[in-house]
Structure formats: structure tokens, C-alpha cells
Amino acid sequence: MAAKKSVGRLQDEVSCSICLELFQDPVSIHCGHSFCRACITRNWEGRTTNFSCPRCRETDPQKSLRPNWELANITEAAKNLNLHLGREVGGGENLCEEHQEALKLFCEDEKKLICIVCEKYKVHRRHSVIPIDEAAQEYKGQIKTQLRRLKSEQEELLSSVKDRECKIQDYTKRTEAEKQKLVTMYKELHKFLEDQEALLLAQQEQVDTEIINAHKEILTELLKETTSLATLIGEMESICQQPGCEFLKDIRTMLSRCKRRKFPQWFDIPSKLEEKFHDYTTKAADIQKVMESFQGSMAFKLPLTPQLTLDPKTANAQLKLSEDCTAMSWRRFGQDLPSNPERFEGHPCVLSSMGFTSGWHSWEVEICGLGVSAIGVVKASVQRERRFPLEPEAGVWALCHNGQEYIAMTSPDVTPLTLPSVPKRIRICLDCQEGNVLFLDAGSKAQIFAFPRAAFKGETIYPWFLVREGACLKLFPPGM
Numbered sequence: 001m002a003a004k005k006s007v008g009r010l011q012d013e014v015s016c017s018i019c020l021e022l023f024q025d026p027v028s029i030h031c032g033h034s035f036c037r038a039c040i041t042r043n044w045e046g047r048t049t050n051f052s053c054p055r056c057r058e059t060d061p062q063k064s065l066r067p068n069w070e071l072a073n074i075t076e077a078a079k080n081l082n083l084h085l086g087r088e089v090g091g092g093e094n095l096c097e098e099h100q101e102a103l104k105l106f107c108e109d110e111k112k113l114i115c116i117v118c119e120k121y122k123v124h125r126r127h128s129v130i131p132i133d134e135a136a137q138e139y140k141g142q143i144k145t146q147l148r149r150l151k152s153e154q155e156e157l158l159s160s161v162k163d164r165e166c167k168i169q170d171y172t173k174r175t176e177a178e179k180q181k182l183v184t185m186y187k188e189l190h191k192f193l194e195d196q197e198a199l200l201l202a203q204q205e206q207v208d209t210e211i212i213n214a215h216k217e218i219l220t221e222l223l224k225e226t227t228s229l230a231t232l233i234g235e236m237e238s239i240c241q242q243p244g245c246e247f248l249k250d251i252r253t254m255l256s257r258c259k260r261r262k263f264p265q266w267f268d269i270p271s272k273l274e275e276k277f278h279d280y281t282t283k284a285a286d287i288q289k290v291m292e293s294f295q296g297s298m299a300f301k302l303p304l305t306p307q308l309t310l311d312p313k314t315a316n317a318q319l320k321l322s323e324d325c326t327a328m329s330w331r332r333f334g335q336d337l338p339s340n341p342e343r344f345e346g347h348p349c350v351l352s353s354m355g356f357t358s359g360w361h362s363w364e365v366e367i368c369g370l371g372v373s374a375i376g377v378v379k380a381s382v383q384r385e386r387r388f389p390l391e392p393e394a395g396v397w398a399l400c401h402n403g404q405e406y407i408a409m410t411s412p413d414v415t416p417l418t419l420p421s422v423p424k425r426i427r428i429c430l431d432c433q434e435g436n437v438l439f440l441d442a443g444s445k446a447q448i449f450a451f452p453r454a455a456f457k458g459e460t461i462y463p464w465f466l467v468r469e470g471a472c473l474k475l476f477p478p479g480m
Contacts, residue, residue, distance in 0.1 A: 010078060011078070011102070013074075014071070014074055014075045014078045016034075016035050016036045016039050017033075017035065017054065017055055018035055018036065018039040018040070018043060018054055019036060019039050019116075020102070020104060020116055021036075021101075021116070022075055022078065022079060023035075023036055023071060023072065023075040024036045024037070024038065025037040025038070025067075025072070026067075026068045026071045026072050026075065027040065027065045027066060027067055027068055028065075028066045028067075028068045028071075029051070029053060029060075029064055029065060029066075030051070030053075030058070030060035030062075030064045031053045031056055031058040031060075033053050033054075033055050033056065034068045034071050035054070037065065040054075040065070041065075044063065047063075049061050049062075051063050051064075094245055095115075096113075096114065096115035096117065096118060098117075098118070099115050099117040099118065101115035101116060101117050102115060102116075103115055103132070103245060104116065104131065104132055105118070105119055105129050105130070105131060105132065106129065106130055106131070106132055106134075106135035106136075106248060107119075107124055107127050107128070107129050108127070108128040108129070108130060108135070109124075109127040109128055110124075110127065111248075111251055111252045111255075112252075113132070113245060113248060113249065114129065132244045132245060132248070133244055135244065135248060136243075136244030136247055136248060139247070139248060139251055140240055140247070142255070143236060143239070143240055143254070143255075143258070144240065146236070146255075146258035147233065147236055147237065147240075149258075150229060150232065150233050150236070150258065151233060153229060154226065154229050154230065154233065157222060157225055157226045157229060158226060160222050161219065161222050161223060161226065164215060164218060164219045164222060165219065167215060168212060168215045168216065168219070171211065171212065171215070172212065175208045179201065183201075232257060236254065236258070239254060304362055304363055304364060304427075304476075304477075305354070305361040305362060305363050306477075307354070307477075308352055308353075308354060308363045308463065308475055308477075309324070309325040309326055309352065309353050309354075309475065310325040310326065310328060310350050310351075310352060310353065310465065310475070311325075311342075311350065311351050311352060311353040312325065312350075313340060313342050313343065314342050314343055314344060314350050314351040314384075315328075315337075315343065315344070315350040316334075316343070316344045316345070316346075316347065316348040316349055316350065317334035317335050317336075317337050317343075318330055318331055318332075318333075318334045318335075318348045319331070319348055319349075319350055319467070320335075321350070325353070326474060326475045326476075326477075327472065327473065327474040327475070328350060328465060328467060328472060328473050329369075329467060329471070329472035329473075330348055330371065330467045330468050330469050330470070330471060330472075332469070341384065342384065343384065344384055345384060345385050345386060346383070346384075346385070346386040346387035346388065347387055347388070347466055348466060348467060348468060349374075349464060349465060349466035350464075350465055350466075351378070351462040351463065351464055351465075352462055352463035352464075352465075354462075354463070355380060355460040355461060355462040356430060356432050356460065356461050356462075357432060357458060357459070357460050357461070358432050358433060359432055359433070360429070360430070360431050360432075360433075361429070361430045361432075362427055362428065362429040362430070363427070363428055363463060363475065363476075364425055364426065364427045364428075364442050364475070364476045365425070365426050365428065365465070365473055365474065365475055365476070366424055366425045366426075366473070366474045366476065367401050367424050367425075367426065367471070367473060368424070368471070368472040368473065368474065369403075369470045369471040369472050370403035370404075370470050370471070371403060371467065371468050371469050371470025371471030372400065372401070372402050372403065372467075372468040372470075372471055373400070373401050373465075373466060373467045373468070373471040373472075373473055374390065374398045374399065374400040374401070374409070374464075374465070374466040375398065375399055375401075375426060375428060375439075375463075375464070375465055375466075375473065376396065376397045376398030376399055376409075376428065376437065376439075376463075376464050377396075377397050377398075377428070377430055377437055377461050377462065377463055377464055378395055378396045378397075378398075378461070378462055378464040379395035379396075379456070379459050379460070379461060379462075380459055380460040380461070380462060381395060381459060382394065382395045382396060382464075389411075390409040391409055391410065391411035391412075392410070392411055392451065392452075392454060393411050396409065396464070397409075397437040397451045397454065398464065398466075399426070399439045399448065399449060400414075401422075401471075403470070403471075404422070405417065405419075405422060406419065406422065406439075406448060406449070408449045408451070410451070415449075417448060417449055419441075419448065423441040423442065423443060423444070423448070425441075425442040425443060425476075426439055426440070426441070426442060426448070427439075427440040427441075427442045428440075428463065430461060430463075432456060432461060434453060435453040435454040435455055435456055436450065436451075436453060436454075437450070437451045437454065438450045438451075
């Protein structure tokens with residue numbers, strides 16, 4: 001390395017700072033600097049006074065050119081020693097392969113190092129050519145910009161890895177909880193369900209394994225991509241530490257590798273997981289049927305919630321409540337009631353005087369008349385000042401009766417229910433802990449409809465009732 005530096009330094013000392021070639025007939029000027037006679041003559045062409053040095057800018061009123069025989073001898077000796085060859089041995093990457101001249105320029109059009117002879121040839125004559133140091137500075141800036149982007153992608157990948165690991169843990173916990181719930185419920189069934197329990201649990205275990213394996217497969221790919229990205233970043237950081245010539249030698253390939261970085265499409269996994277969950281839903285259909293039947297039977301084993309009455313402070317002005325606040329009907333002309341933030345102004349509805357945040361609760365309602373009515377539960381934060389959609393997204397889980405059939409107010413579409421008969425007395429069951437809302441036929445004990453599990457998030461849930469013209473509702477006390 002020391003020899004290489006010495007040879008390079010000697011090369012610089014015997015090179016003209018104007019043409020950057022070995023001296024040809026070197027001459028010294030007034031300040032002591034030396035140049036090729038032809039180079040300095042061209043530089044001063046047309047001047048009659050104030051002759052300035054191209055290197056130090058010192059001026060002299062008289063032109064002074066003194067032959068520098070010592071420098072000429074040293075230059076000749078350097079030629080005889082074949083310094084070009086010596087430099088190639090020390091580091092051939094700094095010489096033009098075609099002209100064996102120093103690579104001191106960079107062609108921006110072709111993104112390659114060239115010598116001063118290359119620049120004068122037709123192929124590069126009209127190209128944008130800049131000094132190596134300037135090119136290195138510019139492209140190092142570009143590489144650093146790409147490094148920042150790649151590091152940002154690396155952070156996103158690492159975040160995705162952590163997110164995927166959390167999802168695996170969360171899904172494992174949720175499936176384990178479901179298993180425990182299934183086991184607990186099946187223990188309360190008769191002996192003939194034991195074979196069903198073993199079979200369905202095995203099916204669920206298979207689906208769980210498939211879904212977790214899918215997550216792990218994606219996690220593996222994420223880790224591979226992260227490792228690959230880290231390797232590329234390491235290479236680029238190492239390259240940025242190299243001198244300009246070495247750094248720019250393969251700049252086209254490096255820029256291409258930077259630009260190709262993009263998250264593969266398989267990172268977008270919702271459709272893949274949706275297929276897995278679809279398989280799970282299909283395989284769990286039998287479990288769901290048994291659970292629905294069992295939920296219905298369990299609901300009738302639990303006592304009704306006591307002292308459930310209607311809250312006059314929340315009743316719409318077009319509702320008429322009975323004196324004991326257990327029945328309601330619609331009236332054409334609204335009452336003059338005091339205004340308060342709890343009262344419903346849009347829909348003709350009312351809440352129960354009792355709300356729930358935990359536990360299992362159930363109550364029974366009888367639907368009278370042929371008008372439209374609705375029953376169910378709502379979140380305490382449901383809209384009061386104006387009308388709101390009757391759907392879970394608005395905090396409402398309701399069953400609507402239009403005088404002939406029941407309609408589940410699901411979202412985005414309502415779901416008409418096909419029932420053997422249209423029951424008048426309905427038992428509504430609320431499981432705050434699990435987010436379950438069930439509607440049962442109080443007579444046959446058959447399940448009418450069950451909403452998908454909801455996230456109540458600890459918010460108070462109230463029994464909710466609505467009637468329009470021609471309809472009325474009545475609440476029943478426990479045991480009746």
C-alpha cells in the first residue's frame with residue numbers, strides 16, 4: 001500500500017496540472033510552478049501583461065518561461081520506468097483498459113470511469129463528464145438517500161415481524177380460550193355428546209394448526225427478507241467507505257439493487273387468512289349448531305333478571321308508558337316532556353332503568369299489535385338527539401317485528417328470519433363478558449337469532465325497546 005501511494009505521488013509530481021499528462025518539454029514560470037510548454041503557452045494565449053499562474057494565481061507583468069531540465073529528466077526517467085505499468089501492478093483498477101491512462105473522469109451518461117483520452121473520443125465527446133471527486137460526492141449522496149429508505153424498509157419489516165409474532169400469540173390464546181369454553185360446555189351435556197366433542201375438537205385443532213402454520217410461514221419469509229435487506233445495507237455501507245474510483249466502479253449495479261427493493265405481494269395476507277378462516281367456519285359449522293342449541297337450553301336454566309322496568313327519563317315524547325313502567329305504546333301526538341340529554345329525540349324508543357356491564361342477564365317481552373316494533377340492547381353511548389341506524393356498528397343489537405315476521409337488524413343488510421311460527425313472547429339474553437346477544441322463543445325455547453360476538457369493551461349495555469303506530473310491548477316480571 002505504501003509503495004502504491006509513492007508511485008501515485010511520483011505520477012502526480014511529473015504530471016502537468018493543465019493537461020494532467022506527463023510533462024512534455026516542462027518549463028518553469030515566475031512563481032516556480034512548472035507546466036508543459038505547449039499547455040502554458042495556450043493558457044496565456046492573447047495576453048500581453050499580467051501573466052497568472054494556473055495553479056497559485058500569482059501574476060507577473062512579464063512572460064517568463066525557463067526550461068526545467070531537471071524535471072524533464074525526472075519525467076523521462078519515469079517514462080522509462082513505465083510508471084503506468086507500475087501503477088497497474090499496485091492497483092490496475094485506476095487505469096483505462098483501452099488507453100492505459102489514469103481514470104480521472106466520470107461519464108454521467110454511461111455511469112463509468114474514463115480517462116482524459118476517452119473524453120476526447122467521439123463516443124464521450126457529447127456526454128456529461130465530471131471529475132471523479134465530484135461524481136463520488138454526488139453519488140454517495142444518492143446512495144445515502146437509498147440507505148435511509150432501505151433502513152426505513154428494514155424497520156417496517158422488523159415491525160411486521162413483531163406484529164406477526166404478537167398475532168400468533170394472540171390467536172393461540174384465543175383458540176385456547178375457545179377450547180376451554182367448548183370443554184366446559186360439553187361437560188354439561190349428556191353422554192351421547194362425548195363422541196361429538198372429541199370429533200369436533202379434533203377438527204378445530206386441525207384448523208388452528210393450519211392457521212398458525214400459515215402465520216409462521218409468513219413470519220419465516222419476513223425474517224428471510226429482513227436478513228437479505230440487512231446484508232444489502234451492510235454491503236452498501238461498506239462500499240460507501242471506499243475511495244471514489246472503487247466506489248463508482250460498479251455504481252450501476254448497486255443503484256439497480258437499491259431500486260428493486262419492494263415488499264413482495266405475499267405480505268398482503270388478508271385474502272389468504274380469509275380463506276383459512278373460511279375453512280375454519282365451514283369445519284366449525286357443526287360446533288356452532290350444537291353451541292346455539294346449548295346456549296338456548298342454558299338461557300332457560302338461568303333465572304330472569306329481576307325488577308326490569310322502563311326508564312321514563314329516556315322515553316321518546318311519542319311513547320306512552322304504563323304506571324308501573326312495564327308496558328309501552330305509541331301515541332300520535334307527542335307529550336310535552338322536560339328536555340334532558342338522556343331522552344331519545346329521533347326514534348320512538350326507551351331504555352330499561354337498569355344497565356349491565358358484566359354477567360349474564362335475560363328478560364322476556366311480549367309483542368302486541370300489528371305495528372312495527374323492535375327489541376334488543378344498545379350501548380349507553382348510542383345517539384339520543386337524532387335518528388341512528390339500527391345496526392351493531394351504531395351500538396344497537398336489535399330484532400325488528402313488522403307485524404308478520406322478525407327481521408334481524410344486522411349490517412350492512414337486514415336478515416329476514418324464517419321461523420315455523422311467529423312467537424309473540426321473546427326472551428332476550430345478554431352475556432356481557434362474551435359479547436353475546438340471543439333472542440329465544442319463550443314458548444318453544446327455540447333460538448330465533450344470535451348476533452355475532454360483539455366487543456362491548458366494558459361499556460354499559462341497556463335493554464332497548466321501540467314501537468310505532470299499532471304496536472305495543474309489555475315486560476314480564478320473573479316467574480310469569
